[in-house]
Amino acid sequence: MGVIEEGARKSGILWLSLDRQRLAWHVWHDGAIYLVTGGGEQDLPHLTEAERVRVTLRSxxxxxxxxxxxxxxxxxxxAASPEAVAALAKERLNAPDAANLTARWATDSTVVRLTPQEPA
Structure with missing residues (x-):
């Protein structure tokens, strides 16, 4: 999965196939892609209910x-993944409430982990 990790590390954005192609910012951390949705953050409908999602990384x-x-x-x-949340917060550009960002996420947003799967 070298190309996935390299692509996810080099670019802070990706595309998700949800109700339509959705652009999302993310961070690569501990072998997976992490992103945040809801609560004033990026709107990624139905992601939290999905079991799998198709991800496109661009150069x-x-x-x-x-x-x-x-x-x-x-x-x-x-609460159980403070390192991943901290990595996301570090990459969050132009947050209107940077000092309270992670507290807002804890109450209003959902953090999601996308783990790349080997082809079946």
Whole structure:
């Protein structure tokens, strides 16, 4: 999965196949992609109910499709995953409430882990 990790580390955005293609910012942490949805953050409808999602990573250099893969979707217990939440908060640009960001996420948002799956 080297190309997935490399692509996810180099680019802070990806595309998710949900109700339509949705652009999302994320962070690569501990072998997976983490992102946050809801509560004033990016709107990613039906992601938290999905078991799997199709992810597209694009090259940061030229925007070309780098890799498309399936990922398992898991809602993260934010209290049990402080390192992942901290990694997300560090990458969150232009947050209107940076000092209270993680507290707001704990009450209003959902953190999701996308684990790349090997082709069946």
């Amino acid at each position: 940061k250099d030229n925007g070309a499709r780098l890799v498309v893969f399936e990922a398992a979707v898991e809602v993260v217990d934010q």
